[in-house]
Amino acid sequence: MPAEAGRLARLVARPGRLLVISDFDGTLAEGSRDPAAAAIVPLARVALRQLAGVATERPDRLAVAVLTGRTVADVAARVRVGGIRYLGDHGLQVGSYPRGGRAERLTTAIQPGHEASVEPAERFASRVPELLGRPDWLFVERKGPSVAFHVRQADDRAAARAAVEAAIDTVDRELPGHDLAHYRGRLVVDLRPRAAGGKREAFERLLVDLRPSTVIAFGDDSSDADAFAVLRAAREADEIDGLAIAVTGPHGMPDEVRAVADAVLGTPFEAARWLASVARALRREDRGVAPRRTRSSRSGAGRPPPPPRARS
Secondary structure: OOHHHHHHHHHHHOOOOEEEEEOOEOOOEOOOOOHHHOOEOHHHHHHHHHHHHHHHHOOOOEEEEEEOOOOHHHHHHHHOOOOOEEEEHHHOEEEEOOOOOOHHHOEEEEOOOOHHHHHHHHHHHHHHHHHHOOOOOOEEEEOOOOEEEEOOOOOOHHHHHHHHHHHHHHHHHHOOOOOEEEEOOOOEEEEEEHHHOOHHHHHHHHHHHHOOOEEEEEEOOHHHHHHHHHHHHHHHOOOOEEEEEEEOEOOEOOHHHHHHOOEEEOOHHHHHHHHHHHHHHHHHHHHOOOOOOOHHHHHOOOOOOOOOEEOO
């Protein structure tokens, strides 16, 4: 078995709790010009449902989380897998619903202390499109104490982003003091409370709350680089073991993500295959069945997915 596939298998077999955590857009879902059209890769949903089964039956062995910039309600409705943790708005929101239940039964909590940001966030959400003449390419995502302006539908994304930032500056001068500040992202201008932190802080909280011995993380954007850096630091401190896997989407990958990733996958479908591989290994473990080569695997069918390309 190639090196990265072997490393993944060893991580899954490591004693203690395994945390599997993934971004959504560009990682579990193919990239889309329209943020509202993003759909999970079907195999990723199947794999997550299998993982959720293990996590429900053996929470001391497995925890599964989706950490995304979308709201919890939005991403849960797109993933539609119960029994896992949803961390929305880069960790500002947390939600879940029971395995076998409906996403509409989702319960969501927002980190307290950011209520004062709701009104200025709504002001930005209303005024920025007005100042820009409500262009067709602008997608505004209201998230309570934060707001995101997506520019991926624009023909000239750099110019669109600059226009959004200029409009934000104008609105900022109109408002009294507030706690909203720019957050990381390539195709989105995200305003969120400074004190809320982002994926770095959300990932750190998960490590404290769950105390995993092993982490397998998937992501594709600048904010995911922050989470990968936390994983790398904890691994270098010999606190946990783990693997940070970057996924290349149709818009490419920021160099900073590649720099902190352990390996790179080409598409969200490849990420889904790796999730399915983890789920199979854990289900075999439940049955007490050791992995073995079969005639079908020797002929190619049922063979583990090819390993992610090691970063250079």
